[in-house]
Amino acid sequence: MVLRAFAHFTSRMGRLLAPVFVVLSLVAVAVPADAQSFRFNSFDVQGNFRTNDASVLQVAGIEPGSTVTAGQVNDALQRLQNSGLFETVEVAPRGNTLVITVVEYPTINRIAIEGNRRLDDDELLVLLESTPRRVFSPITAERDAAAIAEAYRVTGRLTATATPQIIRRDENRVDLVFVVSEGSVVETQRIAFVGNRDYSDRRLRQVLESTQAGLFHALIRSDTFIEDRIALDRQLLTDFYQDRGYIDFAIQSVTPELSRDRGAYFVTFNIREGQSYRIGNLSVVSELPGANAADFQNIINIRQGVRYSPRVIDNVITRMENLASDQGLRFVRVEPRLVRDDANLVVNVEFVISRGERVFVERIDIEGNQTTLDRVIRRQFDVVEGDPMDARQIRAAAERIRATGFFADVQVEGRQGTTPEQVIVDVDVEEQPTGSLGFSASYSTDGGAGLAVNFAEENFLGRGQALAVGFNTTSGSQSLNFSFTEPAFLRRDLALGVSAYYAMSNDDDSDAESTTYGVGTSLGFPVSENSRLRLFYNYDHDEITGYDTDDSLILRNEAESADTSRVGFTYSFDNRDTGLNPNAGVFLAFTGEYAGLGGDTEFLRARVRAQAETRIMREEVTLRATFEGGAITALDDGTRASNRFSLNSRQLRGFESGGTGPRDTGAANDNALGGNYFAVARFETAFPLGLPEEYGISGGAFFDVGSVWGLDDTMGSSGTVDDDFYLRSTVGLSVFWDTALGPLRFNFSHPLEYQDYDRTRNFDFTVEARF
Template structure:
């Protein structure tokens, strides 16, 4: 080698032979090179390339003919060539005035196939792996793809799935890649254990978690899939649960998931330190903002001295005060809760400090991660937009709204510095999740017998945030079809608007059939976080068909004889709702009042005013024993002449258990033993006024694991239905048109099944009339509201 003439300005030369590892992919040998501080070459010679052109090699190195280079440039050039993924080996050597680059090309992947997979589709696996057709064959990448596939199977509860790769050489440096998959069996969660808990039972804490123990329905619910990320989220739910029940010192000592390969099952053990239970001490508001009067804000406090400490109440108070002072013209004011903990008396005093926060504006809101949901659906969750004053409380509220939508598996909102010191950029990262659902199920109710129902639901239609559902069902004596659509932000406002259309054919009444078509336009808007107002218009056409007139009263014959009876009505409603969980209410209050006016055209003329309320509260919190009280009332007022029998209220087993549907209240009653009666009928006529009340205590069923979703209950119901506004025909024998209380007591089994909530009630009437229709056992869907 002519080192002296090859390196300009070289004071000395070194003979260097070295090896290096590039990106963990291969060991690279840099051939013997005489090095100095700087050198130049007149040309670059590429050897060993076949499919890949020499220009591609030259274009991926930093060394250029005629320009000086050093050993660092050689190292960087080798790295760049390996990063292309085109080569399995690269060597560089200076020979005279030439840099010789010798490469060994990677083989090219001709095709990638997956064998043995059924639970995960080919399309999903193709997106997950990095080895793809026409990409360079890379053995380390192939190993990484194997791990990726195994992790995908772990995420669906199949930890013992195995993956093997098969490389089939072809001509011209090509290979076929096959991933041979053994999906294995479902990995169970054998048990979820809690250590250190005293205030709440294991079952109550397990109910807080989304991860569930394997049971006989896990194949359907898929809630027993172990996932570290899911378990981390469950730990946060556990913390929030304790913080909201007075345990401000609560901490999770450890969370361990032990896998038993022989049983192919996890045992999860969560060790907790509950700490003491606290109550609120002194609560005050201190303001340093001129013009903000602390005493005027005290009515917004949801934290009161003597109440059990609740972190959510503190957060709600901060939001309420922040909203109030912002509306008063102080957009930059911040509310900070400061706790004063008394360890001896187990109280926490809270001071809400109102300070003038840092003046900052929202420069822009960036949306990332959404592959399906449109940006504007995410943006409209914010009460602030570009140019508005930055408000941390508004950002937290937006995060809660986005999580409550149910469109995303994760929602994160971060901030970063904007273009100016007083500018803030909000970065919203979301991850879409499936929002469509197809369900099919069957059941049996004592009203309609065996039924089958199927529905298709999409809660984020076309990524627009719209709700749509199409359902159909029925039994041997009935058919029903329904379409519902809701736009949650009508005309860009937080106004939910939509429609319902349905068709029903029923023939399960003894003496008549009916067909009903209904169409409803509805809208609702929030007044506060807990109060919502609604308005709806309903057009309903009902056609009755008498099948046996001999056993019908004159009143029924008259009212059933009307062909295509039209009811055109407007309904206004107001709802107050603080229930914690509508699937299984434990705490909170629910109330709804509505007024329906029929007479906007059509055949019906009446005003119906109804109201109902329910209150839930734990009786024995540690054992998850829940008490509830509920009540309802209704009044029908005729506005023009008489009303039809079927316009009135009917009451029975759905409200006062132990009685048949339409089992109580006024009725046209006649049988062959009645003096002057020459035929038989027993027709409920409905009533103009009703009152009802219930008390219930529900509890986990002994022995049965709580996460199966089966609970027991005992209850007492009472109510009455009276008053006639439908002018019964003169020859009807009328009974029950008076204020007589009916009452019952009983027991229930409630099951939150994968097919929907089911309820089995057995009730015994303790106060009834002789002509009432009794039904002790009742089975059907369970609804709370």
């Protein structure tokens, strides 16, 4: 080791002192007439195999026959050393000949990465500039090592290092090896806020993309500190406050501090909340001939007293611009002028309609999409080449592109076109994986243990199409499903879907087994800002086998295969993300269908679902109310059990699935029959329990009430079946626990109203894990 250290020292000292020796040697052999100048008539280049003599002399920069000084010769030496072509360089004058001796850098034989476990070789090799069969460069190798360390840094491993090493081979070749020390993940130990009065740290942490370390931080990596998330967190926090009327909100600083052991970060947001303002007077002023202010005043869909939000104001401006377009007005600008009333904490808004600049879209340039087709991105724009330039529509298009989920980063900017009246819109995207293969295990007291395998691709072949295939099995059922959706059928906002499924399940009350399979197609389109209409057609086949004399006579009479051909529609309304109140929203869905276009059954069936939710107590507590109801009317001999309604344990907690409704008590197996009508209402709340957040435990309470009733055939195994309306209700408490396996929910129920033959349940839990 001493010899190696000495050899290394002498080698480095030799390279450092080489220029000095050259100068001294040049001085020693200088001609007497001028001790500092030389004239070389010839050059002798030695040791070069890949680089020809002319290239070496060109880098040296000394012309034959010209007079040069010792300093110029030294400069030539420095140029050769800095060229990156040679490992060592020596120059020595011999009379009128300058001898240049070089040792070329070796060729890279192969590149290997060692010590990496978290990132695969394929992920790291694409980052390297060095390539096999190219000349080895120490500078390039150092850049490659830095690139590897950066790849680990963005995953939260800030202490990761990569060291380039070479292994000498014959024929002046080397193996380049990067030895990686991955280090440990640096997690976000704590996220704190300074300056928040109206919202707790707990509520604000729910807004951020970053999360702090939880109870299972050793298994869950969502709390890994990633510096790039800070910018997104700032924007999310700003949007949160501005949507609630805090027009003066500002993030004064964000301070990530590394712990002493460099194993965790403490992130502190220093904010200024300000006051929350509400919207006051709303008025419209028209400075544009042909634009009637009253027409624009009538389409304002917000009222006085709601929380001020830039998003709400933008929505009104969009409505006004659309009205102007419908009226044939072009280059219209709608500018909101805000007048603050600090005494009453309101903002009066005056919308001024004026003539905007005459600027047109020359073209839309798209870059960075390696997989996604251009047309998938272009259809997010409401403007095309030649249309008037509308900055608001461009920003809206950028948001829609981001909302597709196809891209990790989206940048949309405008620049001047070939004339001052034209603008070129540049769209720069960075693609990200859009496919997923999921394996999940589940357990519930209702269905037992289960396993599911799901494949989904949201951007199939880069066309923006969605493809999904899934398989699910539990102790008593198996299912297989397939679906495909084209979201822009005929290049319109028409979602065309096709699907197929197969399902098999066992009756819990008997040995009967039901098999169902079918295909379907649908077409969906928007009918308003927050609503859509979906038209569908399905063809199903079902059959039930295995009923015996212990089962209900009603079910035995219905136990025959049947084909069902049905057509229908679903109207849905959802303003939970786009409504005026960021803390509240409503979801409504109504489905109506007719069966009888062929097949063996004929009926009308309708179903409605409505849900409303809000947050109270500084948004710490969530309140939710859900109503569901349905009815089926047979147009032939009667309804079948496969088409009737029944309530599962999630629709009506406190009862078994199928544990309520008409029942043939005269049958030995006490079979559930289902009903032609059902209605259920669920009221629930979720709230913190005061436990440390890293435990991931919160609480809830619920009250459910509902019923299933009505049959066409009431002649059971031993007489009449009671199918009257009987109200069932239950009250209970819930415990929610976010674990490493997935979200775990415990329900403790106590039925309040029920029939003697109902099947109740006092406890159930579900857990799902994806890996």
